[in-house]
Amino acid sequence: MARFDNITTEIPPEGAGEAYGTVNIILTAENDGARAGRFAKFSNGKLVPMESADDTPAGVVLRDLTLPVDTDPDDAPLVDCLIKGMVTVEADPVEGLPEVGAQLYVTADGRVAEASGDEGGD
Amino acid sequence: MATHLIVKKSGDDGAYTTIAAAIAASTSGTSEDWSTITIDDAETYDELINFGALDYIKIIAANNCTIAPNPPNVASPVTMGSIAPANIQFDVANGANPTLAPAASQADKLPLFAWGNTHPVNLLVNGWKMAPTAGTGWLIAEGKAPGSAVKFDSCEASDGPWTTDKILKLDKAVSLTVLDCNMENVETAEVFAQIGPETVVNFQRSSIATDVLLAIEGPTAGTGGELSVINNMFFLRDVNKVFLDLSDGVNATGGLIAHNLFMRLGEPSTLVTAIKTPYNNVDVSNNIFIGLGTVGTIDGAVTVTANNNCVYDCNAGFVGNWAEVGTVITDPKLGDGGDLEPDSPCIDAGVDIPTVTVDIKGRPRPSPEGGKWDIGPCEFQHEDPGPGPEPEPGNELINATFVREVAEKVWLIYVK
Numbered sequence: 098m099a100r101f102d103n104i105t106t107e108i109p110p111e112g113a114g115e116a117y118g119t120v121n122i123i124l125t126a127e128n129d130g131a132r133a134g135r136f137a138k139f140s141n142g143k144l145v146p147m148e149s150a151d152d153t154p155a156g157v158v159l160r161d162l163t164l165p166v167d168t169d170p171d172d173a174p175l176v177d178c179l180i181k182g183m184v185t186v187e188a189d190p191v192e193g194l195p196e197v198g199a200q201l202y203v204t205a206d207g208r209v210a211e212a213s214g215d216e217g218g219d
Numbered sequence: 220m221a222t223h224l225i226v227k228k229s230g231d232d233g234a235y236t237t238i239a240a241a242i243a244a245s246t247s248g249t250s251e252d253w254s255t256i257t258i259d260d261a262e263t264y265d266e267l268i269n270f271g272a273l274d275y276i277k278i279i280a281a282n283n284c285t286i287a288p289n290p291p292n293v294a295s296p297v298t299m300g301s302i303a304p305a306n307i308q309f310d311v312a313n314g315a316n317p318t319l320a321p322a323a324s325q326a327d328k329l330p331l332f333a334w335g336n337t338h339p340v341n342l343l344v345n346g347w348k349m350a351p352t353a354g355t356g357w358l359i360a361e362g363k364a365p366g367s368a369v370k371f372d373s374c375e376a377s378d379g380p381w382t383t384d385k386i387l388k389l390d391k392a393v394s395l396t397v398l399d400c401n402m403e404n405v406e407t408a409e410v411f412a413q414i415g416p417e418t419v420v421n422f423q424r425s426s427i428a429t430d431v432l433l434a435i436e437g438p439t440a441g442t443g444g445e446l447s448v449i450n451n452m453f454f455l456r457d458v459n460k461v462f463l464d465l466s467d468g469v470n471a472t473g474g475l476i477a478h479n480l481f482m483r484l485g486e487p488s489t490l491v492t493a494i495k496t497p498y499n500n501v502d503v504s505n506n507i508f509i510g511l512g513t514v515g516t517i518d519g520a521v522t523v524t525a526n527n528n529c530v531y532d533c534n535a536g537f538v539g540n541w542a543e544v545g546t547v548i549t550d551p552k553l554g555d556g557g558d559l560e561p562d563s564p565c566i567d568a569g570v571d572i573p574t575v576t577v578d579i580k581g582r583p584r585p586s587p588e589g590g591k592w593d594i595g596p597c598e599f600q601h602e603d604p605g606p607g608p609e610p611e612p613g614n615e616l617i618n619a620t621f622v623r624e625v626a627e628k629v630w631l632i633y634v635k
Binding site: 194 | 616617621630631634
């Protein structure tokens with residue numbers, strides 16, 4: 098518990114797309130509309146938004162704090178994409194929160210969710 | 220060998236300019252290959268149609284033509300079977316709406332379609348409008364030859380001078396079929412159809428105004444008649460008669476009187492009786508009776524089935540030994556065109572009749588599929604619930620785990 102508390106207390110309540118830790122694997126790739134703080138996929142060598150939950154996510158697009166303030170982050174020509182490691186990401190909570198360590202799901206628009214989304218669909 | 224001829228008043232493209240000329244040039248067809256005469260313009264043809272000895276011949280209106288014999292052509296507009304048995308059809312093509320509109324002044328009850336006592340006729344009239352424009356005493360068809368089979372499909376009778384006592388005189392016909400016809404403008408007819416005791420009767424999805432639907436007459440009681448009266452609207456007058464009297468008919472193979480509306484327009488009648496039967500093999504179910512003197516009577520010591528009918532504003536209901544189940548005695552709440560209002564007690568209140576799969580307007584019955592049959596000629600069409608809301612797209616499991624929430628809708632996760 099102390100370990101988790103140690104990590105979380107170091108993270109301010111900021112937006113999604115922040116990487117933490119020192120063992121992360123981050124790629125820099127050309128961007129074609131991928132949104133920071135969400136999972137994105139590769140298409141024609143560029144990061145593009147997820148279009149379906151069936152898409153294979155490449156990773157979570159990180160925020161680029163160096164962008165000029167008048168530049169839309171989604172239009173950044175190059176972005177960092179976290180492939181492995183600790184990162185904040187937009188979530189689609191339904192009720193409550195998953196247990197620590199629970200396997201997560203990705204939604205069609207690149208957010209994370211604690212459930213498959215099929216429950217009650219019929 | 221069958222002939223296939225075209226009639227145009229202009230005579231263009233080698234067409235015959237009169238129907239009579241085309242008939243004279245036609246030969247009999249066969250049951251597999253009928254001879255045809257196609258009227259291919261919207262002109263009015265002032266001529267009588269006499270098929271003579273022709274058999275298996277069909278007149279097709281491919282345009283909104285009118286056959287309107289005028290005086291001095293004082294005779295039936297269409298004559299057939301005068302020399303030999305005949306199979307005759309009046310049909311339409313290209314969505315045409317043709318009219319048979321004689322204008323002779325008659326006091327002798329002249330039929331639009333006529334044949335004699337000797338040679339049977341198999342007559343089909345499909346999609347034609349019968350609209351006498353002058354004269355009195357018109358009836359639609361008369362043929363006494365035994366073995367005749369008559370079918371009117373999707374026909375309409377105008378509000379012309381129908382002052383005859385009967386609209387159809389088919390004393391010894393083997394069958395009479397009336398499908399999807401609108402005869403409600405024939406308000407003056409005392410009897411809609413005079414048939415024989417062995418005539419197989421099939422009335423479906425039609426609207427008829429008359430005092431008596433069937434007059435069953437014959438030298439002896441019938442042995443083979445059969446009756447199907449389903450999905451019709453009948454408009455009755457305030458007369459001391461039985462609208463549908465099955466005496467001397469349908470005593471062998473039974474009948475079904477279902478999903479009809481028997482309605483007295485105007486003030487409720489104290490006189491008219493809707494149904495009278497001496498037979499126990501007639502099933503009277505899912506009908507609506509409004510404003511009548513008596514709904515049903517039984518002639519004899521039999522028990523007759525009456526399931527799930529609606530009786531409203533009638534002087535008397537089912538009188539006698541009816542096996543009456545599920546009768547609804549309240550306002551059926553009919554809307555425009557006889558449709559059931561959404562709060563009608565007749566909705567889903569009928570007995571299941573799996574052989575009746577459409578209503579008077581051809582809509583599916585029951586509605587929704589798999590539901591219950593309504594009472595009356597119109598099936599309330601429950602709104603299609605549709606496919607439902609679009610289900611949430613399913614999420615895909617990924618190789619990441621939850622760590623904690625760092626802000627609203629922002630989670631810290633570990634991507635493996």
